[in-house]
Amino acid sequence: MKADFVVGLVFKNEMTKAQFGQAITGMKMGFVAVPFSSAAEVAEKLKAAGCGAVISEHGDDADGDIEQFQALFSALKVPMYCAHHEPSAPVIRQFMRAGAHDVFTIPPDVSEMEKDFAELKKMATDEPGEKKGKIISILNSKSGSGATTVAVNMAYDLATADDELKVALIDLDIQFGSVSLYLESNWQTTVMEAMGQAGRLDSTMLLTMMNRHESGLYALPAPHKITRLDRVTAQDVGRLLEVARSTFDVVILDLPRAINEWSEEVLRASDAIYMIIQRSLAVIRDAKLLTNYFPSAGIASEKITVVDNRYRSKHSAVTDKQIEETLKIKKMVRISNDYDTAISAHDHGVPLSKQSKNSRIARDIEQLSQSILAEITGEEVHQQSGLFGRFMGR
Numbered sequence: 463m464k465a466d467f468v469v470g471l472v473f474k475n476e477m478t479k480a481q482f483g484q485a486i487t488g489m490k491m492g493f494v495a496v497p498f499s500s501a502a503e504v505a506e507k508l509k510a511a512g513c514g515a516v517i518s519e520h521g522d523d524a525d526g527d528i529e530q531f532q533a534l535f536s537a538l539k540v541p542m543y544c545a546h547h548e549p550s551a552p553v554i555r556q557f558m559r560a561g562a563h564d565v566f567t568i569p570p571d572v573s574e575m576e577k578d579f580a581e582l583k584k585m586a587t588d589e590p591g592e593k594k595g596k597i598i599s600i601l602n603s604k605s606g607s608g609a610t611t612v613a614v615n616m617a618y619d620l621a622t623a624d625d626e627l628k629v630a631l632i633d634l635d636i637q638f639g640s641v642s643l644y645l646e647s648n649w650q651t652t653v654m655e656a657m658g659q660a661g662r663l664d665s666t667m668l669l670t671m672m673n674r675h676e677s678g679l680y681a682l683p684a685p686h687k688i689t690r691l692d693r694v695t696a697q698d699v700g701r702l703l704e705v706a707r708s709t710f711d712v713v714i715l716d717l718p719r720a721i722n723e724w725s726e727e728v729l730r731a732s733d734a735i736y737m738i739i740q741r742s743l744a745v746i747r748d749a750k751l752l753t754n755y756f757p758s759a760g761i762a763s764e765k766i767t768v769v770d771n772r773y774r775s776k777h778s779a780v781t782d783k784q785i786e787e788t789l790k791i792k793k794m795v796r797i798s799n800d801y802d803t804a805i806s807a808h809d810h811g812v813p814l815s816k817q818s819k820n821s822r823i824a825r826d827i828e829q830l831s832q833s834i835l836a837e838i839t840g841e842e843v844h845q846q847s848g849l850f851g852r853f854m855g856r
Contacts, residue, residue: 467583468492470513471545472504472534478519478545481569489576491583501530505537515582517543517566520557528560535561541582541666545570558651561659563670581669595628595707596838599715599732603749607738608771610635611804611814612797612827613716614644618813619831620712621679624839630672630710631681632702634728635718636694639684646811647675653682653702654689660698665709668702677813680710691720696727703731711838726759734834735766737791741773741780746788753789766791769830772799795830798822 469486471493473479479495486493494511496504498519508516516538520527535542544557549565557565564578600613610633617631632653633641642649651671659667672680706713715728729735739749749768756763768789773796785794800823807817814824835841 467515467579468494468511468513469579470508470511470516471495472498472508472516472518474498474519474521478568482517482545485570485572485575486579488572489579491579498530501533501537504534508538513538513540515541515543515563515579517545519545519568521547528556531557531562532560539662541670543578554650558655558671563667577674578670582666595710595713596733596834597703597707597713597715597731598734598736598834599717599729600736600738601717601729601752602719603737603739603752604745605719607740607745608797608804609738610640610644610716611808612736612738612769612771612830613714614641615814615824615827616831616834617679617681617712617714618645618675618677619815619828620714620835621675621677622815623831623835625678627712627835627838628710629679630706630713631679631716632706632713633682633684633716634699634725635716636684636689637691637718638688639716639718641681641716642683642686644808644811645675645679645681645813647673647681649673649683651682652685654685654693656682657694657698657702660701663701663705665705668705668709691718691722691724694724696724699724700727700731703728712834721755721759726761729756729759729761733765735761736769737766738769738771739785740771741785743780746780746785750788753791763791767793767795770794770796772801773797774799797826797830 469491471479471482473495483493483495494508494513496507498504518531518534520531531542531544541563542561544562544565545568546553546565547568549567554565566575600609602609613631617629620627621629631641633639634653636654650673656663656668656671672682675681703713715732717725717728737749737752739745753763753766768785768791770785800821803814803818803821803823807814810817814821815828818824
């Protein structure tokens with residue numbers, strides 16, 4: 463019986479050929495091995511074999527290997543992987559920047575390969591344009607209001623609520639984003655690297671660039687150094703969102719507190735916007751500036767939900783009525799104040815529902831996530847006391 467997905471190997475060593483051949487055929491996939499020669503000759507043979515992905519063996523000649531890899535990548539235009547005996551962090555970075563989806567060790571770790579190729583096989587059998595995911599943007603009205611806490615925990619809760627739901631979390635705060643601190647994981651690729659490949663980005667490439675959390679959540683963190691906002695174009699971010707929407711069921715975006723051409727593009731493309739506020743005059747004033755500005759940028763107020771974060775039933779000089787009349791937004795919801803629990807979860811790099819599942823803040827965000835899940839699946843959610851009981855006058 464013919465295998466429905468074929469993996470090619472460009473090898474330098476016969477032992478590498480034997481090791482990868484055994485691993486790949488053991489995964490019930492087709493396997494084609496071609497010895498190193500010119501990129502054009504190798505590409506012709508692999509294309510003829512119908513390879514859906516290609517692994518290229520490399521060694522100690524850093525510059526020469528990168529050049530060979532890039533030539534082959536340009537000629538093939540399929541997801542490519544590097545195979546290396548000692549893939550140090552600098553080696554991994556070099557090949558990822560050259561376009562590699564991942565770097566495999568020699569001999570191969572079969573479980574890692576299975577995880578990567580399972581996604582590629584699924585994408586190969588999916589109907590093009592079949593998926594149209596929901597894009598949800600989380601935005602602080604004032605810095606420090608809690609957008610990242612909401613974004614990370616909403617994404618985690620959605621990913622763990624339904625195994626069939628494909629959820630992505632993307633940190634677009636390219637200057638001060640901290641998603642990587644909230645979820646302990648082995649981060650390898652950042653959102654800037656994905657947008658750097660915007661011209662050739664597709665679903666298979668995006669999937670292999672995304673970091674996979676143990677929960678099943680896919681994530682792209684912000685870069686680990688400050689990046690100028692003008693390094694991103696509306697075209698690049700638009701392409702990233704287009705591919706993400708066609709790849710995932712839900713895409714959660716943690717946005718920077720900045721208004722420019724590309725952030726407006728993100729907000730216009732979003733199906734829902736959750737604007738995080740706190741009950742202080744300074745925060746409400748900034749929230750009003752945003753809600754007044756949005757219509758002029760073509761951002762519909764109907765898709766905005768105000769999230770009253772760190773809510774305390776007492777000790778606030780700002781009333782529900784004042785918030786509604788000032789912001790003129792009909793959809794509002796509260797998340798309880800539980801600062802100690804939130805900080806503890808952040809410091810340990812774990813989601814709230816894992817750190818303290820029964821805390822009020824974890825329950826509030828989980829029920830907000832459940833309401834989003836109900837919209838996507840069309841199934842009713844059992845509404846417990848908590849967040850739904852605290853909708854502001856709705």
